[in-house]
Amino acid sequence: MDLPALDLAQPTPAPQGVNTQGLADFLRRFFAPLFLVIVSVVALFFLFTREITRFVQFIILAIAIGVIFYVPNIIEVTAKAIAVALGISVG
Incomplete structure (x- = not known):
């Protein structure tokens, strides 16, 4: 006799991340x-x-922030570097 409640007792695979x-x-x-x-x-x-001085400072800061958003893969590279620095294994 096959009970449906026994199917619920089967372990589910753990999420990979x-x-x-x-x-x-x-x-x-x-x-x-x-x-x-x-x-x-x-x-x-x-x-x-x-x-003008604040304008120049702001433009330099805006360019630096823009590089973070527009250069491909810089977010991923930075995130992996931080993870490695913290001792987290990166796959």
Whole structure:
């Protein structure tokens, strides 16, 4: 006699981890336009108030942040480097 309750007692396979295959692409597509709008508004504010030093500092910071979002694989490489530094095995 086969009972359906016995099927529930079978162990389920453990999850292998979080699937982050498209996470970096999603973040780029989501935040890149928002980032460009914010950079434009703040840069215009600095230009209209004639704060050239802050404008230059802001543009340098914006370029550095832009490199993080637009250079391919930099997020993955940085994440793997941090994981290795923390002693987490990377597959």
